[in-house]
Amino acid sequence: MESNHLIELVNVTKEYSGEKALDNINLYIRNGEFLTLLGPSGCGKTTMLRIIAGFTMPTNGDVYLDGKRVNEVPPYKRRVNTVFQKYALFTHLNVFDNVAFGLKLKKVGKKEIQRRVESILELVNLKGYERRWIDQLSGGQQQRVAIARALVNDPEVLLLDEPLSALDKKLRKDMQVELKRMQQAVGITFVYVTHDQEEALTMSDTVVVMNEGKIQQIGTPQDIYNEPKNKFVAQFIGESNIIDGVMLQDYLVSFKGSAYQCVDTGFEPNEPVDVVIRPEDVDIVPLGSAPLTGVITDVVFMGVHYAITVNCNEFSLMVHTTDYVPVGEHVSVQILPDAIHVMKKPKTLDESEAIEATQEMKAIEEGMDAEEQ
Amino acid sequence: MVKRLANFLKHSYLGLVLLFMYAPIAILILFSFTDSRTMSKWQGWSLGAYEKLFADGAVWVAVKNSVSIALISATVATIIGTFAAIGIYSMKKRRRMVIENITQLPMVNPDLVTGISFMLLFTAIGFTSGYLRMLIAHITFNLPYVIFSVMPRLRQSSNRLYEAALDLGCTPMKALTKVVIPDIMPGIISGFILAFTLSIDDFVISWFAAEGVQNISIYVYSIARRGIPSHINALSALMFVVVAALLVIVNLRSIKQEREAEAQANKLRSK
Numbered sequence: 001m002e003s004n005h006l007i008e009l010v011n012v013t014k015e016y017s018g019e020k021a022l023d024n025i026n027l028y029i030r031n032g033e034f035l036t037l038l039g040p041s042g043c044g045k046t047t048m049l050r051i052i053a054g055f056t057m058p059t060n061g062d063v064y065l066d067g068k069r070v071n072e073v074p075p076y077k078r079r080v081n082t083v084f085q086k087y088a089l090f091t092h093l094n095v096f097d098n099v100a101f102g103l104k105l106k107k108v109g110k111k112e113i114q115r116r117v118e119s120i121l122e123l124v125n126l127k128g129y130e131r132r133w134i135d136q137l138s139g140g141q142q143q144r145v146a147i148a149r150a151l152v153n154d155p156e157v158l159l160l161d162e163p164l165s166a167l168d169k170k171l172r173k174d175m176q177v178e179l180k181r182m183q184q185a186v187g188i189t190f191v192y193v194t195h196d197q198e199e200a201l202t203m204s205d206t207v208v209v210m211n212e213g214k215i216q217q218i219g220t221p222q223d224i225y226n227e228p229k230n231k232f233v234a235q236f237i238g239e240s241n242i243i244d245g246v247m248l249q250d251y252l253v254s255f256k257g258s259a260y261q262c263v264d265t266g267f268e269p270n271e272p273v274d275v276v277i278r279p280e281d282v283d284i285v286p287l288g289s290a291p292l293t294g295v296i297t298d299v300v301f302m303g304v305h306y307a308i309t310v311n312c313n314e315f316s317l318m319v320h321t322t323d324y325v326p327v328g329e330h331v332s333v334q335i336l337p338d339a340i341h342v343m344k345k346p347k348t349l350d351e352s353e354a355i356e357a358t359q360e361m362k363a364i365e366e367g368m369d370a371e372e373q
Numbered sequence: 374m375v376k377r378l379a380n381f382l383k384h385s386y387l388g389l390v391l392l393f394m395y396a397p398i399a400i401l402i403l404f405s406f407t408d409s410r411t412m413s414k415w416q417g418w419s420l421g422a423y424e425k426l427f428a429d430g431a432v433w434v435a436v437k438n439s440v441s442i443a444l445i446s447a448t449v450a451t452i453i454g455t456f457a458a459i460g461i462y463s464m465k466k467r468r469r470m471v472i473e474n475i476t477q478l479p480m481v482n483p484d485l486v487t488g489i490s491f492m493l494l495f496t497a498i499g500f501t502s503g504y505l506r507m508l509i510a511h512i513t514f515n516l517p518y519v520i521f522s523v524m525p526r527l528r529q530s531s532n533r534l535y536e537a538a539l540d541l542g543c544t545p546m547k548a549l550t551k552v553v554i555p556d557i558m559p560g561i562i563s564g565f566i567l568a569f570t571l572s573i574d575d576f577v578i579s580w581f582a583a584e585g586v587q588n589i590s591i592y593v594y595s596i597a598r599r600g601i602p603s604h605i606n607a608l609s610a611l612m613f614v615v616v617a618a619l620l621v622i623v624n625l626r627s628i629k630q631e632r633e634a635e636a637q638a639n640k641l642r643s644k
Contacts, residue, residue: 053540054539055536055539074539075536075539075540076539076540076541076542076543076544080540081540081541082536082537082540084533084536084537085533086531086533088531088533088534088536088537089537090534090537090538090552090555090556091556092555092556092558101538101541101551102541102542105541105542105543105547106542135634149541150540150541153541153542
């Protein structure tokens with residue numbers, strides 16, 4: 001095992017009464033990285049976090065922490081701390097005692113506790129709030145206390161379970177930047193769970209996209225966004241046009257009756273593929289200056305850009321552009337080779353069905369939660 | 374006519390309700406300040422009843438029994454009941470529902486049945502200590518009420534609190550004492566108060582379960598057969614005043630807490 005693999009999950013499966021919440025997961029997390037588990041509700045991301053924290057035991061497979069197998073190690077003996085979704089702060093204690101809770105249990109000296117709590121409260125911008133009660137704090141402040149309470153124990157890993165989901169949009173954006181800053185300041189490995197793709201792309205070093213208990217793709221935010229591995233990832237991350245196509249040969253793909261130059265290789269000749277075209281990668285140009293033509297059918301102002309739908313005979317293309325084009329205008333659409341991303345077709349079931357299936361999974365997981373309680 | 378009746382009710386309805394509720398107690402307190410054999414005639418102001426009360430040794434033995442049994446049984450029932458509630462709460466859904474219902478059944482069981490069954494049980498096993506018989510009976514009938522008042526608080530409390538405590542290094546037992554129990558403390562306290570009140574109030578179960586020991590209600594019952602002596606009026610009046618005072622203190626405290634919380638909330642909002 002390589003020394004910089006802090007956490008390693010090997011063939012981890014978790015079943016709840018026959019339903020697989022996690023299906024043969026293999027994942028390693030490097031020391032000091034900010035890793036995000038991203039996926040729709042019920043994809044297994046929270047189960048994975050709970051397995052790392054020690055609240056849930058895998059049905060099969062092994063969990064390694066710092067090279068040691070920890071399957072049977074209870075949470076209070078793991079050097080892992082969690083920031084819970086609804087913070088789970090202790091309302092019978094004030095801010096100081098909440099943050100000092102873990103240190104007191106470890107019998108750290110009084111002066112040392114004082115020093116560490118003060119410095120961590122400074123890190124989370126809550127200096128001077130020591131004597132406040134939890135219900136005297138706003139949502140954002142409670143969030144910071146929860147982070148401080150976990151971080152002050154100097155864990156090897158900090159697990160964060162959708163910590164920003166209860167905050168309003170503006171505050172959430174600020175906290176994303178804050179969290180990244182804190183992670184860089186303390187240098188602790190963060191494992192972050194979210195269903196918000198924007199959050200994942202903004203903060204992470206590595207993003208793990210999950211669906212139906214399986215890892216769909218692991219990569220940097222850039223990889224995940226620009227080179228989605230399959231239709232599910234492409235649809236879940238950002239907006240995209242996904243079109244059925246055939247890979248004619250290396251660097252040449254055909255869809256909707258025309259062949260296009262592309263930058264992808266490594267497919268069988270005439271292999272059926274999914275073609276992803278991000279709406280911001282295509283451009284609307286004057287009629288005749290590109291081979292693909294169509295009619296503007298819909299224009300929506302989005303603030304920074306317009307979301308324009310172009311009907312090109314057989315299919316509609318979503319285009320994001322800063323230039324306004326009126327509805328009804330005949331235009332050409334320019335698709336340059338590097339705007340086209342070719343993906344293998346999923347082997348088994350259609351992934352769009354999989355997205356619907358996650359709704360069911362969500363219901364099942366909620367049922368489990370209720371039963372656990 | 375109807376309108377006038379409606380108007381009259383509108384202004385006096387609450388007053389009438391309160392009058393019906395408090396008139397008997399008012400009469401009792403009034404008659405504790407006169408010294409008469411019968412309550413049919415007013416014989417002038419006197420503190421004689423109170424003098425007699427403080428001179429009567431048997432009353433104070435009964436009061437001591439009532440208070441000590443109420444305190445001990447409420448405490449023991451609160452401890453056992455709280456842990457039982459936590460245990461029941463952490464069970465799987467179906468088992469939890471079954472057990473919860475079984476534990477709540479004794480609350481609707483008639484006191485008479487409970488009392489007689491205690492008497493039979495104690496006689497059958499040859500348990501003779503009157504005081505302990507009463508104590509054990511009180512602990513037992515208090516238990517469901519404690520579970521009943523702790524349970525809703527546990528439901529409000531989040532499982533995540535327990536997990537957060539484990540996460541920060543608590544063993545399961547420490548997580549319970551340091552986090553879960555403080556969180557459900559309001560439920561535990563109301564369970565204790567309920568148990569204390571029920572115990573000090575009880576007559577039927579005590580009467581059958583215990584033998585040769587008198588609490589206040591048994592004592593009053595045993596002498597009331599020969600007409601109620603005036604010092605019992607005095608005792609009842611004193612008991613009412615003590616309970617009323619406790620109630621006022623508890624309510625004032627919660628009003629004060631609410632006001633503070635409101636003030637803090639306002640302060641937060643204005644920021």
